[in-house]
Each structure stands twice: as structure tokens, then as C-alpha cells.
Amino acid sequence: MFAKRWIASLVAVTAIISLLLTACGPTPMFQVMPTPQVIKETVVVEKVVEVTPVPKAEKVSMVYITAGDVNMLALGQNVLAPEFQKLYPNVTVSVVHTGPGDAGSRLIFEKLKADKDAGKAQGDVDVAMVHQKFMAWAMAEDLLLRYADELETWKYVTAADARNALGTNIEGYAMPMFHSQIAIAYNPDFVPNPPRSYEELVEWVKANPGKFGYNGIKGGMSGVGFVIGWIYWKTGKYEKYAVTGPFDEAEVATWEPILRELKEFNQYVTITAGNVGTLDGLNRGELWMGPVWVDMFYTFMLEGKMDPKMRLVMLEPGLPGQPMYFVIPKNARNPEWAKKWVEYVTSPEVQAKVIIERYNWYPGIDGKFVEGIASPEAFARLYRDISPEILSKYGLSFPLVEYNDAMLEAYEKWVIGG
Numbered sequence: 001m002f003a004k005r006w007i008a009s010l011v012a013v014t015a016i017i018s019l020l021l022t023a024c025g026p027t028p029m030f031q032v033m034p035t036p037q038v039i040k041e042t043v044v045v046e047k048v049v050e051v052t053p054v055p056k057a058e059k060v061s062m063v064y065i066t067a068g069d070v071n072m073l074a075l076g077q078n079v080l081a082p083e084f085q086k087l088y089p090n091v092t093v094s095v096v097h098t099g100p101g102d103a104g105s106r107l108i109f110e111k112l113k114a115d116k117d118a119g120k121a122q123g124d125v126d127v128a129m130v131h132q133k134f135m136a137w138a139m140a141e142d143l144l145l146r147y148a149d150e151l152e153t154w155k156y157v158t159a160a161d162a163r164n165a166l167g168t169n170i171e172g173y174a175m176p177m178f179h180s181q182i183a184i185a186y187n188p189d190f191v192p193n194p195p196r197s198y199e200e201l202v203e204w205v206k207a208n209p210g211k212f213g214y215n216g217i218k219g220g221m222s223g224v225g226f227v228i229g230w231i232y233w234k235t236g237k238y239e240k241y242a243v244t245g246p247f248d249e250a251e252v253a254t255w256e257p258i259l260r261e262l263k264e265f266n267q268y269v270t271i272t273a274g275n276v277g278t279l280d281g282l283n284r285g286e287l288w289m290g291p292v293w294v295d296m297f298y299t300f301m302l303e304g305k306m307d308p309k310m311r312l313v314m315l316e317p318g319l320p321g322q323p324m325y326f327v328i329p330k331n332a333r334n335p336e337w338a339k340k341w342v343e344y345v346t347s348p349e350v351q352a353k354v355i356i357e358r359y360n361w362y363p364g365i366d367g368k369f370v371e372g373i374a375s376p377e378a379f380a381r382l383y384r385d386i387s388p389e390i391l392s393k394y395g396l397s398f399p400l401v402e403y404n405d406a407m408l409e410a411y412e413k414w415v416i417g418g
Contacts, residue, residue, distance in 0.1 A: 067104030176364035219274035
């Protein structure tokens with residue numbers, strides 16, 4: 001099994017390298033990669049960061065590599081790169097995509113480490129978009145440039161996860177692009193008074209078997225977040241597991257009884273095929289409640305794929321969320337242009353018009369700097385059910401990397417297999 005996984009990773013990294021080399025050659029990346037049809041129109045940002053005229057138009061070819069779902073590729077190719085190139089016509093941005101979940105970030109890490117191990121003074125990647133787990137891997141290998149606290153937009157960043165990612169100090173090495181949050185979606189026609197805590201939810205599912213759905217830990221992170229929230233609730237050790245640490249292997253055995261309770265809970269729920277499966281089940285009326293990503297929930301609603309009467313609620317003691325980060329490799333070919341790229345995307349104008357209005361993410365910078373720039377409708381929609389106060393109180397972090405991995409293994413052992 002290990003050999004197969006290693007070979008699969010090697011093939012994937014080789015494919016990325018091939019794509020990057022193609023991007024750096026005479027044929028632009030956009031000519032060889034079909035544009036996905038996820039976004040059918042370009043978002044026009046009328047006002048963006050102040051532009052300092054470039055005295056001499058040097059030709060620059062920049063590579064932006066992103067993990068995440070296909071919407072991250074579409075965002076880079078169809079929105080961010082075209083708008084950035086309008087500001088700087090001498091710059092060409094090639095967008096490369098590695099795939100969803102931590103596996104996508106792992107491929108980016110392996111690419112950067114391969115460049116370092118090969119002794120390349122200049123690598124192929126100028127700027128990357130990664131998940132939280134990536135930061136521990138990359139910081140341990142000293143792969144990243146400290147740059148974020150030099151940016152003009154750093155002054156807008158107040159979130160704690162801009163300085164610490166799952167127990168790793170990252171201050172100055174990463175800039176949050178946006179924040180995703182898990183919440184419980186519900187149909188008010190069937191659930192006029194939704195449960196407000198995990199404890200109330202347990203009673204509710206017993207009274208309404210099959211009407212709560214989630215995707216376990218195999219089909220997407222909304223299910224993973226729900227399971228981790230369950231462990232936070234049952235143990236009361238959020239601070240230790242997600243903030244202070246350290247990892248204590250003896251803790252794992254104490255999770256067996258609470259995960260067996262979760263297995264009993266699962267007898268009354270519907271296990272869906274993934275994040276989208278939960279959303280579809282809710283929209284069809286097959287499910288009445290379920291954990292979802294807030295941004296996917298509202299995007300489905302704007303695209304007409306979700307009944308607009310659906311609402312969101314956060315459970316006590318809370319549900320996890322996560323940012324995605326911009327990082328710049330130490331051996332980037334164009335570090336100064338990479339900084340301009342990050343400044344552009346983290347400007348209040350782009351955060352308002354693209355991150356909030358188009359993608360329904362919570363901004364990577366402090367929300368008070370985008371209020372009044374984002375449309376009142378978009379701002380009100382995003383914070384309608386989950387106000388900044390609720391988000392601050394019940395929006396939790398995912399656990400430290402070691403605890404996160406141990407929780408998923410424990411779920412497989414005592415919920416799926418045991």
C-alpha cells in the first residue's frame with residue numbers, strides 16, 4: 001500500500017513539474033489547459049489597490065499553484081489572473097491546480113521540497129495557495145520566504161490563525177486569503193426550532209431518524225469538522241487539542257467510549273457521499289439538517305441550486321473552520337511580483353468584491369475593513385445567521401496536526417471498523 005501511494009505521489013508530482021516546465025516555456029499555460037466551466041463570467045473589480053506605475057515594462061512570467069477544489073482553479077484562471085494582468089500588462093500568470101483537501105497541499109509541499117533537494121537556486125513556483133497542515137510541513141523544511149508582515153495589506157489582518165496554524169508559529173510566512181466555516185444547515189419548514197447544541201442534536205436525531213445527514217470523514221471536510229466538534233464537545237479539551245497542546249498519545253484511548261456513542265448516533269442519521277451530497281439532500285427535502293461549508297451553501301443558493309429559505313445555525317460548543325494561505329517559496333523566481341499578487345488579492349476591494357460577493361467566503365482580512373465596500377446584500381447574506389459575535393464565540397480551529405490525524409484514525413477504528 002505504501003509503495004502504491006508513493007508511486008501515485010511521484011506520478012502526480014512529475015505531472016506538476018511537467019506542467020510548470022510547460023508554463024515556463026514559450027507556450028503559455030492557458031493555451032494547453034482547458035478552462036473549467038465552473039465560472040461562466042468574469043468578475044470585474046471596479047476599484048482595486050493603488051497601482052504604482054512600472055517604469056520599464058519588464059516581461060515577467062509568474063507561476064501560481066493552488067490546492068483546493070476546482071473552484072480555486074477557476075478563481076485563479078478566470079478572475080484573479082486576468083484582473084492582475086490588466087493592472088500589470090507585462091506580467092503573465094500561469095495557474096496550476098493540485099486538487100482538493102490536504103492531499104493537494106501535500107503535492108505542493110513535495111514539489112517545493114524536490115526543488116530544494118535538487119539545489120535549485122530558483123524554483124518553478126512563485127506563489128502558492130495552501131491549507132493549514134502545509135505550514136507545519138514547509139516550516140520544518142525551511143521552504144518559505146518571510147514576507148507577509150512586509151505587505152501593505154498586513155495591517156488589515158487580525159485573525160489568530162494568521163500567526164499560528166494548528167500549533168505552528170507562522171507569523172510573517174503566510175497571508176490568509178479567506179476563511180471557510182462549517183455550520184449546520186436546516187430546513188425551517190421541518191425544523192422551526194433547530195437544535196442549538198450537540199446535546200440537543202442527539203435528542204433531535206432520535207426523534208427524526210434519517211433526517212440529519214453528514215459525510216463521515218471520507219467524503220469532505222464538513223463531515224470531518226462535525227466529528228472533530230463532537231470530540232471537542234465530549235472531552236471539553238478544545239484548548240489542549242487545538243491551541244496549547246502538546247500531543248499526548250495517552251489521550252487517544254480515552255476517545256473510545258465517546259466515539260462508540262457517535263457510532264450509535266450514526267444509526268439515526270444518513271451518511272452522504274460528500275459535501276455536495278449533503279447540500280443536494282437538503283435541497284431535495286430528503287434531509288432536514290446537516291453540516292455544510294457556509295460558502296458552498298450560499299453559492300448553491302445564488303446559483304439556484306438551494307432553496308433560499310434554508311438557514312444556518314452553529315452548535316455549542318462550536319464547529320471548526322479554516323483559512324487558506326498564500327505562501328511564497330524561498331527560491332521563487334519573482335518574489336517581488338509574488339508579493340504584489342498577494343497584496344492585490346488581500347486588498348479590501350478584492351476581498352469585498354470577489355471573496356465575499358462572488359464566493360461567499362469570510363474575508364482573510366478583518367471584516368470591518370470590507371464593510372461598506374462589499375454590497376450591503378452580500379454582507380448581510382454572509383452574516384445573516386452567523387453574526388461576527390457568533391462566529392467569534394463558536395467558530396473553532398481544527399486540532400493540532402497530531403491530534404487531527406489521531407482523531408481521524410480513531411474514528412476509522414471505533415466508528416467505521418469497531
